[in-house]
Amino acid sequence: MSVPGNHVHTITMPLRWGDMDAYGHANNTAYFRFFEEARIVWLASLQLGGPDEPTGPVIIKTSATFLKELNHPATVEVKTYADKAGNTSLDTYHLLTDADTGAVYAEGFAKIVWFDRATRSSARLPDTLRALAAG
Secondary structure (H helix, E strand, O other), X not given: OOOOOXXXXXXXXXXXXXXXXXXXXXXXXXXXXXXXXXXXHHHHHOOOOOOOOOEEEEEEEEEEEEOOOOOOOOEEEEEEEEEEEOOOEEEEXXXXXXXXXXXXXXXXXXXXXXXXXXXXXXXXXXXXXXXXXXX
């Protein structure tokens, strides 16, 4: 699998029993929660966008491509990639794999816009994120 951008972070998480649906596999929303957790942990590791900060990330577009059925029990690894940076935005990609076998379950995308919480409008993307971007 080829995901665009620079690899910037990896996190490992368990698939919870409650993430399963009536069909016996991970509900599609679980994938988005894995991607969200990976982004939040990555940004926190950079000390950016915390809830008490004046600016932070909002997602304006997200998508997932489901490649392989994910069943409980499982431990997943989510790799995050930073791709194109704009004045106020950053394209990020995620690769969701089995932490033990490396099997690829899904690919994800999220366009992050940096957001000023006081003015409720976009803000300049932090230089730290701009430096990590691929293009």
